[in-house]
Amino acid sequence: MSQILDDDQRIIEFDVRTDEMLVNMGPQHPSTHGVLRLVLRTDGEIVSEMEPHIGYLHRCAEKIGENLTARQWIPYTDRMDYLAAMNMNLGWSLAVEKLLRYQVSEKAKHLRVLIVELNRIASHLVGMGAYGLDLGTFSPFLYAFREREKILDLFEEVCGARLTYSYITVGGMTADLPPGWLQRCEAFLDQFEPIIQEYHALLTTNAIFVKRTAKIGVLSPEMAIDYGCTGPVLRGSGVDIDLRRDGESIYTAMYDGYAFEVAVMKNGHYPRDHEYPAVPRDAILGDCWHRFFVRMLEVVQSMDLIRQSIDRYSQCKGALGEPLKLAEKLPAGDTYLETECPKGQMGFYLVTDGTSIPWRVRARSSSFSNLAVSPELCRGCLIADVPAIVGSLDVVMGEIDR
């Protein structure tokens, strides 16, 4: 490690002592993702201390949850991580089903995997495009959104909405797939395969992109676990945790029989199930580049999962099954379930007192903890690195402020 320390220009000596400036980046700053305000204490170009201010998008969803039944609260979960609304719905539905000890039909399980993984691709595309914007290149953002539009069209056919779907509810799905949808979905996947290589060429292996992200915002595995970071941020630091394989039994049951590799660097190399670009020489495990690369691998991984779920969905015979009643009576007790969302592990904690309206609802958001580590990463970096680091954490303000 000492090799990294001495040749790295990061140990920048301050030359002339200009007075320390307190500078605001956001909340309406174009680069921070949504209404996040970063207060930077800078000395010239060096950021000596950074403090994020959140709460600008706080809509007290949890207080409202104490007056609605479980199914009525689904639209509120959509608006938490609005880029991956399906994963949010699934998380909440599974938590309630875990309390009720209710098993959905086999067909519904496979359909849920299909829809959730498709939404993960859409969310990672936005993450990739916005990260390109943070580093100054505009074109990848538009390529990403061109592909995302195709996915949104598919979702529009399924549930009529393009951003906040409320499609997966407690006990199943609100509607079955329209005819011919699976063929269109497969057609999308086939034409999407080569485009991923384009994104790699455009960003991942681009010399300037590597210069801007390698060795920046290095997050050690211990600090990641200690701060409760989850998802691509954790896997970017080399910690091999993915709830689709290591989560609660009710959640991993959905993924039983699916062959997939967790996108993490294990003993020196990433999974080799597809050909990926090589890791650049000066990228350390846990820096912005690795977090970005893990997201790109997960897109490919989700495409495999979707193909497998399409086959299984078309093979199973049974009916899809109806979701539970709108005012389903919930047994007294409490339960907590975490699911693997694109931004990280999203947890829902449900406390009920026997009536159909829960007593307390709590949503533990992944970006909340991921953002908590950013002051640690931004200490001593340059001003231009702050959007690079915050962008690599891929935070969504709806999820943090709830």
Add this chain to the structure above:
Amino acid sequence: MIIALLGVASVSHYLVVGAILFSCGVVCMAVKRNALGVLMGIELVLNGANLNFVAFGSNYLAADGKSPLGLDGEVMALFVILLAAAEAAVALAITLNFYNNHATVDVDRADDLHG
């Protein structure tokens, strides 16, 4: 029209302009309380001198077509420009150091060596 009255500029016209620049520079150095103001005064003085060098070195301005200084005028002006750059660099380094330690560039406050 003033232009017609003055006719073509000759060496002495350049010398007058040089003199004005020189005296402005001297006053600036004497009067300004800001260290950078003094620096600017020095630049003006050097420029006044440069103008004289070039005026005397220019064949086109000389009365009989042969300038008194010949090429030396221009070369001297070049060296003055080069050395002024070096001088400004050092002067600025000193000023910024002074600013670092005393948080002011006010020349009157630089009285640490007072008895």
Add this chain to the structure above:
Amino acid sequence: MAEFLIETIGLPIWLAWTCIAGLSAVLILNVIAGGALVFIWAERKIAARIQDRLGPTRTGGRFGWLQSLADGIKLLAKEDLMPDGADALLFRLAPYVSFCASFCAFIALPFAFDTVGQRLNVGVFFVVAVLGLEVFGVILAGYASASKWSLFGAMREAAQVVSYEVPLGMCVVVPVMLAGSMDLVTIGEKQAGWATNWFIFHDPFTFIIFWVYCTCAIASVNRAPFDLAEAESELVAGFHTEYSGLRWSFFFMAEYGSMFLVSALAAILFLGGWNGPIPVSELLGLSDGVSATDPFALRIVGCMNLFLKATAGVLLMMWIRWTLPRLRIDQVMTTCLKYCTPIAAAMFLGVMLWQLFLPGGLVAGSFRAAAGVREGWLEQSYRKESADEESLSVKTLSRHVFEVSR
């Protein structure tokens, strides 16, 4: 032209020359301003093409070519705001300083043989010097907008442009050395004939230094990977955050003007300026090779050649802008000090040695191996150069102006 005015219309000498001066000034200003308008439209179209979308299509016909006019009207109509903390005089002056600096360099830039505003013997040096003045407009804008972000932008830009002037200067000196004179017209003329005479193909060193020149040019004009001054993602819009309306458009025109200037300079220094790749006029017998005695029509062809090459350079810059992400300030400085300057110095040395041992270009040199180091080449080359001077006997604008009317 001037003789025509004097003999036929009988204008007094000074009036004829004043009209010529006025005409060339208007020509330069409008050609470049017109070019800037076209480039604004071209930038939108190229950005759209690169990003798989259409770009402006509705303003004026199918290709939206009236888009820059629409932009102009919008900018004229917009209110020119000024932040209250701003320093009024400097705030108003900054865009014009930047605009004048970038347009004033076109005085010494030749468009074809001897069709140039003022043929300066130190043409190249003058252009590079004036290019460096544009940074003042930015510094004043940054300071006068009284906001932290624009101050950051201005400081970054000033540091970048000043430090990139060093390698830019070195790259510019190589063609000067090959042509033996700093006069852009002589440099352009020395590259007449086949494309192999162009300085870029003169020897491997000049080829490399051409690309170093491109990097430094892009950096000193603040484009693409080096556009730190208005890095949207970090500094909102850098030094011209507080500007709107007409003042902002002056900064915009200055940027496009200097973009055209830098690529025109590249065309003249390395890509043979107004000489096409194949000497068509010579092959067709229209001219006897010495471009001084060319008929007037060939100069138009020369202008067209130069415009094509300069536009190609500008389009390249646009292409790079919409593909590459932005560099950080310390990476920009490292590329300047640790990569551009040493490479430029090494190539400069290489070209000098090449020039000593194989005086001609790659093509000419390899045929005629040098007979050892020529002694006294300094004095000999000067006498030859002044000899050319007499044979050309070009009546320059300056001789008339300074003639004392007895």
Add this chain to the structure above:
Amino acid sequence: MNQASFGISVSLFASIDWHGFFFLLFAAIACVAALMVVLSNNVVRMALHLVLSLGATAGLFFLAGAEFVGAMQLMIYVGGTLVLLVFGVMLTAQTQLVSLRTPAGDRVIASILAAALLAVLVQAAFSIESWQKPGQGMVSAPTATPLGMALVGVRVDQHAEEGLLAPKSGYLLPFEIVSVHLLVVLIGAAYLARAKRRRVPRPVDLVASVDSVEPRSSGNSSTTILSGGSE
């Protein structure tokens, strides 16, 4: 202004002597800007006026036929030194330092001194007869070659006057000395303004090796620890 320099004058509008016009223009800008540098209190305004003044002086150099010196002035002096100066102004220009007023007494004394100095210089400027006769004007376009050659040691302009005993030597030695001097000065300036500040603690110091988190045997999902009997 004695009578000799007014020799020329056909009808007032017959000829505009552009050289005189531009000389007056640049001279006016230079002098007014220099005066403004002295008069203005805001240090940033002073910097701007200084830039204007030096730019006008560069124009005067061009007019006097010294094109290389003019371009050099624009590039090195205005483009380099003054940018450095403006940097210095920006770094130190806090609100209270921007405009330091000089006491009235000093200003009066300074202006008297300046007037006296100016009178002496102007009187000297017009004292020599030959300085007042207007020049021959541009015989041929000025070229920078003789200057370049002189700097490299070959006094090409010597051929004009054979009379001198020994040809004057070129400026190669001073040229080299100045370049070395510049190098020494810049290193000194950099050393003088070097960083004397604390080292910034960086997150990279905390990078632990990855193997401390040994991968788990995959396959079984996570369960609550309180469930089940004592395995």
Add this chain to the structure above:
Amino acid sequence: MRGTDFISELEAAVDGALIGRHLDVVDPWLEIAADKLLETCRWLKDLCEIRFDGLQCITAIDWFEPDPKKAAKVEWEPHTEVIYHLWSTKARASLVLKVKLPRWQGNEEGKIPELSSVVSVWRGADWHEREVFDLSGVQFNGHPDLRRILCPEDWDGYPLRKDYEMPLEYHGMRGR
């Protein structure tokens, strides 16, 4: 080592910490004494054989029935509960700890209950505890900088409490 072994080891390690155990519910949980919480957490993270190095979530629930009719029927008396969800990244095991606190300290209105902060054990607890303090009103002693995180700094009242009244106006903006 699961279930009862773990519980007996916990009791041995930190005496007087374990007050109640509820193992037959959907998510089994242990009740921890308020004053022994920090010691237990430190043991769980560093000394226990299964290292609980991941703190997933800290929640606070306000057990208080506002309208008197229903209040009579409920079998619990009003209190505030703080729930810690822990997780061991290596053993893939989860654990739920609950701490019961009085709704107001010393039962006088306005003085929020106190609890020792676990930021020294898990750095991730920093923002979670700030949110619990902001929305449910629990004072965490030893927290590096306990301020409101979601609501504005000068907001009064704790929104997630059952008896919370929306303020009429805030800085001139009409609430109701």
